[in-house]
Amino acid sequence: MPRRDPDAVRAPKFSARDRLAFLLALVPWLMDHERVTVDEAAAHFDVDADLVRESVELIAVSGVPGDTSSYQHGDLFDIAWDAFEDRGEIVLTNLVAIDDAPRFSAREAAALIAGLQYLSSLPETADSAAIATLMGKLSRGASGPVAPVGVAGEATDGRLATIRDAVSRGVQLELDYLNSRGEHERRRVDPLRIDSNDTDWYLRGWCHLRQAVRTFRLDRMSDVVVTDRPIEHRVDEVALPDKLFEGATTELVVTLDVASAAVPLLDDYIPDGAPRSTHGDLVRLELPISHLDVLKRLVAGMPGVATVVGPPEARAAVEAWAQAALERYSVD
Amino acid sequence: MSASRTAPRVAVEERLFSLVLALLATEGGLSKSEILSTVQGYRQRFDKGGDNANLERQFERDKDDIRDLGVPLETVESPGDAGNNQLLRYRIRKGAYELPADVRFSAEETSMLNLAAMVWREGALSGESRRALLKLRGLGGAQAQQPVLGYAPRLRSRDAAFAAIDAALEKHLTVRFRYLKPGQTEASERHVIPLALVQYQGRWHLSAEEPETGRRKMFLLRRIVGAVTTGRPAPQRDGDFAAQALASLAEVWEAGIAELEVVAGSDADRRLGSRAGAERHGVVSTDGGSSNAGESLRLRLHFVDLAILADELAAFGPEVVVLEPAALRSAVRERLTLIGAAHAPA
Numbered sequence: 268m269p270r271r272d273p274d275a276v277r278a279p280k281f282s283a284r285d286r287l288a289f290l291l292a293l294v295p296w297l298m299d300h301e302r303v304t305v306d307e308a309a310a311h312f313d314v315d316a317d318l319v320r321e322s323v324e325l326i327a328v329s330g331v332p333g334d335t336s337s338y339q340h341g342d343l344f345d346i347a348w349d350a351f352e353d354r355g356e357i358v359l360t361n362l363v364a365i366d367d368a369p370r371f372s373a374r375e376a377a378a379l380i381a382g383l384q385y386l387s388s389l390p391e392t393a394d395s396a397a398i399a400t401l402m403g404k405l406s407r408g409a410s411g412p413v414a415p416v417g418v419a420g421e422a423t424d425g426r427l428a429t430i431r432d433a434v435s436r437g438v439q440l441e442l443d444y445l446n447s448r449g450e451h452e453r454r455r456v457d458p459l460r461i462d463s464n465d466t467d468w469y470l471r472g473w474c475h476l477r478q479a480v481r482t483f484r485l486d487r488m489s490d491v492v493v494t495d496r497p498i499e500h501r502v503d504e505v506a507l508p509d510k511l512f513e514g515a516t517t518e519l520v521v522t523l524d525v526a527s528a529a530v531p532l533l534d535d536y537i538p539d540g541a542p543r544s545t546h547g548d549l550v551r552l553e554l555p556i557s558h559l560d561v562l563k564r565l566v567a568g569m570p571g572v573a574t575v576v577g578p579p580e581a582r583a584a585v586e587a588w589a590q591a592a593l594e595r596y597s598v599d
Numbered sequence: 600m601s602a603s604r605t606a607p608r609v610a611v612e613e614r615l616f617s618l619v620l621a622l623l624a625t626e627g628g629l630s631k632s633e634i635l636s637t638v639q640g641y642r643q644r645f646d647k648g649g650d651n652a653n654l655e656r657q658f659e660r661d662k663d664d665i666r667d668l669g670v671p672l673e674t675v676e677s678p679g680d681a682g683n684n685q686l687l688r689y690r691i692r693k694g695a696y697e698l699p700a701d702v703r704f705s706a707e708e709t710s711m712l713n714l715a716a717m718v719w720r721e722g723a724l725s726g727e728s729r730r731a732l733l734k735l736r737g738l739g740g741a742q743a744q745q746p747v748l749g750y751a752p753r754l755r756s757r758d759a760a761f762a763a764i765d766a767a768l769e770k771h772l773t774v775r776f777r778y779l780k781p782g783q784t785e786a787s788e789r790h791v792i793p794l795a796l797v798q799y800q801g802r803w804h805l806s807a808e809e810p811e812t813g814r815r816k817m818f819l820l821r822r823i824v825g826a827v828t829t830g831r832p833a834p835q836r837d838g839d840f841a842a843q844a845l846a847s848l849a850e851v852w853e854a855g856i857a858e859l860e861v862v863a864g865s866d867a868d869r870r871l872g873s874r875a876g877a878e879r880h881g882v883v884s885t886d887g888g889s890s891n892a893g894e895s896l897r898l899r900l901h902f903v904d905l906a907i908l909a910d911e912l913a914a915f916g917p918e919v920v921v922l923e924p925a926a927l928r929s930a931v932r933e934r935l936t937l938i939g940a941a942h943a944p945a
Contacts, residue, residue: 283611288668288730290616292737299739312736329616331624332637364620367697368737372669374769375731378724382715385754385798391711401708408702410669410695414769415795416724417841418754419848421875434749445869463752465801486873487866502749528821531757564866566942568914570934574941582942589939591917596932 281318288369289314290322294344295368297326297359305355323357330363376409377416387420390428421466426485430470433493434458437501440472442491444483448560452476456483457498459505464535471507473500482511511535512557519556522576524549529572536565551576563588614640615661619670623696628675628688631658662689668730671695703738714750722756723765758803758820761796763827768793773810773830776823781906786824791816792833795840799848800903806844808836817847819904848903852876855902858923859912863894867918876901897922909934 281289289312296311297303305323309316323346330343345361371379380402386392406413433440440456457473459480467484474481512535525533527550537543542553556562563585566573575582617639621629635641635654644654665672670691677686704712712735719728756762760776767774774793777786791807794815798804803820860883861867872879880897902908909930912919916935921928 282726283615284664284668285726285730285733286612287615287619287665289733290612291619291668291670292733296737296739311739312733314733325610325613325616329613329620329639331620332639336633336637338639364623366693367700369696369734370669370671370698371731371734372667372727374667374724374765375669375727375734378719378727379712379715379731381724381798382718382728382754383711385718386711386714386752389714389750389752391714397708398711401704401711404702404704404708408698410671414765415839415841416765416768417795417797417845419797419799419845424873431749445864445866447866449866451864459749461750461752465753465755465798467801484870486870489869528759534757563916564914567916567935567938568910570910570913570937579944583944586939586942586944588916589913589935589942592913592915593932593935593939595917595920596928596935 281314286318286322289318290326291365291369293319293322294326294359294365297357298362298365302350302356302358305357308357319357323351326359327351370410371405371408373409373411373414376405377414379405380413381416381418384420385418388424388427390431424468424485426488426491427461427468429491429493430458430461430485434461436493437498439475439494439496439498440470440491441494442483443489445487445489447564448558454483455494456481457500459500459502460507462511464511469511471511473498473505475499480505480507510538519559519581521554521556521562521578521581523552523554523566524574524576525552525569526550526572529569532569533565533573556581559584567592609640609643614638615665618661619665619691622672622689622691623693625690628673628690630686630688631655634658634689698734698738704735709735709739714752717750718752718754719756720753722754723762724756754798756803758823760805760820760823760827761803763829764793764805764820765796767827767829767833768796770829771833771835773833774807774827775830776827777825778818779822779824781822781904789816789818790830791818792836794836794838795844796820797841797844797848799845800852802904802907804844804848806840806847810834815847817844819907852901852903855905856923857900857902857908857921857927859898859900860895860920860922861898861915862918863896865915865918867915868896868898871898871900871915871919872896874900905930913938 293308293312305316305319308319312319326344327346327348328343330338333339333342341361342363343361344359344363347356347358347360350356350358383392383398383402387395387398392398430440440458442454442456443451444454445451455475456470457475458470459473460471462469462471462482468486470483470485472481472483473479527545527548530550530552533552533554536554536556537552538555544551559581562575562581566575566585567588575585618634621634621638635651635658636645636647641654641658645651662672672689672691673695675688675690677688713732716728716732719725764774773790775788775790778789779786791809793805793807795806796803797806805818805820807816807818808814809816859871861871863882871877878899880899883895883897900908905927909927912921912931913934921931
């Protein structure tokens with residue numbers, strides 16, 4: 268069974284600019300690899316074989332106007348057509364204009380550098396000197412001054428290294444988890460993948476207690492222990508839902524009015540295609556929710572921009588949560 | 600215009616690719632009319648002796664597209680005819696186009712870069728990271744082409760203003776937008792020179808200079824209301840503005856201190872206590888009257904923005920009480936009051 272690449276699932280359609288970038292990257296790579304198949308190239312670049320085939324066909328008829336300004340045969344790339352058509356092999360037989368790989372654009376370099384800054388809390392990037400060297404190379408490899416985009420790296424969370432260790436060794440984890448209902452439970456988990464959104468880090472894993480895929484916040488875990496037991500479910504055998512919090516078994520659907528600017532804050536909870544309608548500056552959403560305790564925390568963290576319309580028990584849960592909190596300020 | 604109507608269609612990427620090849624191959628550069636009349640994708644639409652205004656505009660857009668991809672397309676003035684736009688020549692110098700020979704990446708570096716690109720898989724820089732990965736893979740032999748297994752990290756740039764400001768930074772243009780400060784009901788008009796976009800504790804900030812006063816200002820992207828428009832070319836400013844902006848935010852964070860009381864073992868205890876720089880002061884006696892509070896802990900947190908912290912604390916409901924500063928205490932109370940009122944029975 269082919270390994271599921273989380274990136275490939277949502278691979279966007281290639282634009283003309285993407286295709287040009289691919290052409291400029293592909294030519295020098297083909298020069299370095301005298302004989303490769305379309306499938307090998309597709310696997311190496313992680314793109315469709317069709318894109319490789321179309322690109323090679325385009326390269327084969329492209330070139331420079333040349334002395335005659337009329338694209339004579341010697342002014343064009345050429346390939347071994349028989350090998351290409353019969354066996355899907357790519358062999359460049361004439362080269363023009365391009366000698367080497369292109370630089371990164373300033374924004375491409377900026378995106379990679381900011382990405383590295385963000386990842387500076389991972390165990391893999393603990394060698395900060397190596398990362399600084401890498402950033403230096405990206406700057407030198409850019410076609411212009413790198414755009415000033417920066418990300419503050421978070422301090423290393425010890426739990427991350429422990430979980431990472433278990434993921435790479437393919438063994439189960441045991442951890443104490445505090446769920447959103449305030450209950451502590453000892454969980455046994457097959458760790459599958461570490462996800463993050465900005466400053467929030469999550470473990471996605473198979474929970475042996477619930478017998479299902481679950482998402483765990485790192486900052487709700489404690490006493491994380493790596494066991495010797497091999498995992499029973501592998502990441503390529505379990506379908507991880509795209510949305511972090513989707514797929515929880517739920518009977519509860521609540522209706523929310525959310526200021527349109529704040530809707531993205533609920534992205535991880537809104538299934539694709541969930542009913543929504545716009546009323547002026549408000550968006551009315553139907554949100555499946557695993558428990559009212561999840562809802563009350565979510566809505567209380569969006570004061571003034573999210574209101575529960577119904578059902579009544581959901582409104583009551585949010586109100587009770589706010590009132591209980593206000594009581595603690597009653598001495599003011 | 601009959602020429603363009605009957606011309607066979609040449610795909611956009613073929614025209615762009617041919618333009619790059621033609622300009623890489625020329626030493627002295629090509630003039631615009633040479634390009635339009637000879638390069639594949641233009642020549643089919645070129646009207647000799649006619650009006651090629653559409654084609655010229657196409658060329659202008661193509662130049663921008665190519666430059667956006669990191670291809671250093673240069674203009675060269677003809678000697679003796681400086682300033683004459685018709686005689687400008689265009690070329691791509693190989694030395695400026697090609698990745699320097701010493702910029703190559705080890706297998707380990709390649710897998711880190713794969714991961715760094717994955718971070719941007721959605722949002723304003725997703726195209727850039729996708730193209731950077733294609734270029735990276737073109738370099739190579741390295742075996743570790745797959746992202747470091749087991750991670751799916753993500754940086755978000757879902758503030759609507761991000762793409763517009765990022766583009767203005769790239770093109771060195773001033774920006775104009777309306778900004779709503781917390782506590783104000785009316786957004787005010789701002790006109791600034793953008794210096795850097797930085798994410799600090801999960802939120803994107805714009806560091807900018809006010810052209811009138813020369814003062815450095817920090818804006819939270821989520822408080823920008825409506826569209827960002829670009830204005831005049833911004834005066835050149837030199838410095839590592841991203842690092843400076845992050846350092847100044849870290850200073851604000853260091854100085855911002857909140858004293859909280861959290862219910863021991865609660866979600867607030869665990870999650871707020873997990874934050875960078877959080878300090879627990881041990882168990883304190885619970886203040887009188889709060890029956891639902893069990894054992895309580897004192898927690899000291901650093902923060903950058905009081906209004907944002909107040910939103911976050913409100914989410915924890917009765918699990919947390921703000922002791923200091925008073926402004927944060929009243930901000931949280933206001934939020935709780937608002938939420939309670941919005942959800943009271945009709």
